[in-house]
Amino acid sequence: MIAAFRSLFLVAVMTTSASAEVTRSILSYDDLNGWAADDHGVALSVFLNTCGDLDDPDWQALCGVARTYKPDAARSFFELFFRPVLVEDGKDGLFTGYFEPELDGSKTRSERYKYPIYKMPPEARGAEKWLSRRDLLTGDVMQGRGLEIAWVDDPVELFFLQIQGSGRIRLPDGKALRVGYGGANGHPYRSIGSELIRRGALGAHQVSAQMIKSWVRKNPEAGTELLFHNPSYVFFREVNRVAPEFGPLGAMNRSVTTMRSIAADPAYTPLGAPVWVEKDGKDPLRRLMIAQDTGSAIKGAQRADIFFGTGDAAGAAAGRLKDPGRMVVLLPIQRAYALLPDEF
Known part of the structure; x- marks a missing residue:
């Protein structure tokens, strides 16, 4: 691979902000744990969805060139035209999951x-900031x-639908109505899980979407008040143009793909860029994904949400994910080398 000879080449470009120092380091593909074992052809097809x-x-x-590559040559495409760039802001890497409820x-x-x-x-x-929840x-x-747009039977599930930003409504006649993010009231998101920990109602090791839902349902009055702790409110729009077999629309207004799309912070990771994910924890994951979505709680250079799919099983899996690791964005070669100091 072309980048192999640069395995010892590490360049850090520093920028100072009020909150943290950001470093950007160019890596070799040899530095990516598990790179050779991934299915790059699948990643290429997801990249083509939004490029x-x-x-x-x-x-x-690069998008035009990508269309000329067959799946079995996808690894060569990424290695030839991209360079891995590790962006760090002083915070540990954190991966969580999201899904389409x-x-x-x-x-x-x-x-x-x-x-x-x-x-x-x-x-x-x-309005910059409208009415609170x-x-x-x-x-x-x-x-x-x-x-x-519709009415549902569970206010707690509706609350979590707003956190996810999109979902499907199962109608009594067996049909489904899909809704997507339509805007918000401008108030900052406040975690009700963190609030339950602060109150001593749940321990930090207990907090998950399922535990929060259970607590709210067992404590209806206090639960209603707990949901008001988050002043942010998300509005929706009906989505008619996405076929049922495809995922919900992400921030790029294209369908996201199960276990290949992530939500990332566009301040550090360009939307549409390939991102190498090294998720540790109980079930380690090494996979090339595409940054095709964002989220109000997804902030930082090493913060990502992995899309798990649609339905209850996907929701349970996504809700359990809270693992460390790192993410490395793949940038077009000229952009990556533009990070080099002039004197190099």
Whole structure:
């Protein structure tokens, strides 16, 4: 491989911010643990899903070249045209998981289906910070305006649907309605899991989506108040153009792919870029993924959310994931070498 001779070449470019020092180091493919064993052809197909939407000329050129490569030559494509860049901001690597929930609901309100999934009100779009979750749900500002996309039967599942940002609603006739992120009220996200730990209701080792849901349901009054602890509120839009067999739309407005798409912080990882994931923990993972999504809780150079798929099984697996590791972004070769000091 072309980069092998640079195995000892490590360049760090420092930038100073109010919060942390950021370093960017060019690595060799030999430095990527498990690189040779991955299925690069699958990663190439996922890369092709979104690379055509990248505006910069160097990415566009690489996307055109990528279309000429067959899956069995995908490893050569990445090694020839990209360089691995480790971006660090002083924080340890952390991988979590996300998924596309499935909720039971209806397009009409009933005694069972009485918790609305809202579209974004026009006046909220122009506001830097609109009504908080508490004000929005306890007031009458949303009433009688036809902003409901559907109604579901469980307010706790609806809360977690907002955290995921997209999902499917199983309708009584057996059909499904897909919803995607439609905007937010501008308030910062506050973790209810961290709040339960602060209160002493759960230990840090106990916190998971399933444990939080169980606690809220067992303590309905306190649970309702706990959900208000997070002032952020997500609105949705109906998604009609994505076939059922494809994943939900990510931040690039394209379907994300199970176990090959990640949500990352675009301040450090360009959307659409390949990212080598070295996830440690109970079930180590070494895989080339594509940064095709973002998330309000995904902040930092070594922070990523792995997409696990659709439904309850995917949700259970995603909810258990909270592992250390590192991620290495693959940048077009000229971008990577632009990080070099002039005197090198």
